[in-house]
Amino acid sequence: MINIRLDIQYKGTPYSGWQVQPKETTVQGLIEQAIEKVTGQKTTLYAAGRTDAGVHALGQVANFRTAPKLPPEKYREALNFYLPAAIRIMTSAEVPDEFHARKSARWRRYRYIVGDRLTALYHEYRWEYPHPLDMERMNRIAAFIRGRHDFAAFCRVSSQKEVNDCDVLESRWNRVDDTLVYEVKANRFLHTMVRSLVGTMVDAGRDRDYLTLESFQDIMDSLDHTRIKTVAPARGLYLLAVGY
Secondary structure (H helix, E strand, O other): OEEEEEEEEEOOOOOOOOOOOOOOOOHHHHHHHHHHHHHOOOOOOEEOOOOOOOOEEEEEEEEEEEOOOOOOOHHHHHHHHHOOOOEEEEEEEEEOOOOOOOOOOOEEEEEEEEEOOOOOOOOOOOEEOOOOOOHHHHHHHHHHHOEEEEOHHHOOHHHOOOOOEEEEEEEEEEEEOOEEEEEEEEOOOOOOHHHHHHHHHHHHHHOOOOOOHHHHHHHHHHOOHHHOOOOOOHHHEEEEEEEO
16 A cells, blocks of 8 residues: 545635535545545545635645555546546655654645625635725734634634644735735644634724724633634635645
């Protein structure tokens, strides 16, 4: 058996997230079906991050084990033949047997895109929010997020773990033309964590009286997800890269 790493891009809009679900079309499910057609074997595909329904990926990483039937680099072309255009294998390569896309990852980087106007072309790829936002206020909160914190307040209660600490290495907003772009890099992320953070920061950027840095800290310290008023829509979120 050999261990194959896949680097994957996908448009999340048509799918019910990454993870296989009964009676739902998912990215993992479609790639596993393609692997079975290429190799003749059922296999489990392990991903660096289980993206939610509607979330996109520019740098998802996954691995699977199989009997060697093709040169490792040929799995890219073979799998793409069976995959829809919204899912593309960018590279395939053999990796050491101990490599595991999720367990071996040291960090993940996500990007969230907020557009400041409504468009005909980009509404599936960003949160179109045609209201003035104070990026300076949003960046003060983004800077506070850096470091190690308990992010239970920004995770759905049903998905919270025994330990909800994450070490955030980078967190910043930038403006690019008509978009605000948030990038965050951490050792791990909780379910809906980035979208809950973005929604809360956008609320702060819209309404000066609603949320200050001090009240944001109070929400974080509360560990109470019901304090989150806005969860940003999935369509603006991208899994950008994974580090090993």
